[in-house]
Amino acid sequence: MTTPNITLYRTNGACSLVPHSILTHFAIPFVAVEMEPTPDGTGGIGGRYRAADGSLTHEEYRHINPTGYVPCLVVTDNGKPVINEMPDGGFDTTVIAEMPAVLTHIASLVPERNLFGRTAAQRAKAYEWVCWLSGTLHSLGYAGVLRSERFVKGEEAKAEVIVRAQEVIDKCYARIDERLAGREFAVGEGLTVVDFNLYIFYR
Known part of the structure; x- marks a missing residue:
């Protein structure tokens, strides 16, 4: 089975340290994109984050993760988004948000570690x-x-x-x-x- 490529959108000092720590601890290859709050606010109802290096605006990030929050995983295979065919014939790109979902996916990459327990x-x-x-x-x-x-x-x-x-x-x-x-x-x-x-x- 081919190991997918993983991009983790994260912010220093935030809960996104959790998936970052697990990926690092178990030597799961990934690319981290450091995000930062935009100057016009601290989040509001929706997260307002952009790439710290200026490579991604808040609006562009919302196209990746509509909630605008971190953490967020983008999973690709050979540079292409992993896609799941939907019942209506469309496709769902593998963008994973919300901590429980993010941790579930990461745990599935190292099943032998039983990261959600053994029973x-x-x-x-x-x-x-x-x-x-x-x-x-x-x-x-x-x-x-x-x-x-x-x-x-x-x-x-x-x-x-x-x-x-x-x-x-x-x-x-x-x-x-x-x-x-x-x-x-x-x-x-x-x-x-x-x-x-x-x-x-x-x-």
Whole structure:
């Protein structure tokens, strides 16, 4: 089986460090494109990122990943987009966004590493962790504190969002500490994507 070519769109200091770390740790070949927020805002409802080296504008990136956020994987084979034929006869290019999906694809490239666990129960728990970290701790917690303008307008309302979001963060860390007590790994007895995902919040 031919190993596909992978391009990872990532930002320094962001959650996109997770797929970057996994790809690097397991020596999976990839090209990283460093992205940065545009000067006109910090994200808003949709991400506003461009290539840090000026090679890609925000508008061009939105053509690749309509949400505008990172991380995002583009998977190609011999320089051509890997495409899946759709029931209607069209094609879907392999652009993978959203952390759980990105990690799922990367894990599939090294199946012998069991990065989502070794059993069905472990896989379910790994997905539970990844979805919770992405949907609750990151999206409701840190996004609320660092990107309150995504949720509300007005300084007073933003201040309230920040307070509530910090409460979410505190509760999440308490739950993480409880779940990891006495454990070397988050799921099972080996390294999984969850351990890499947790690192980003504790680094």
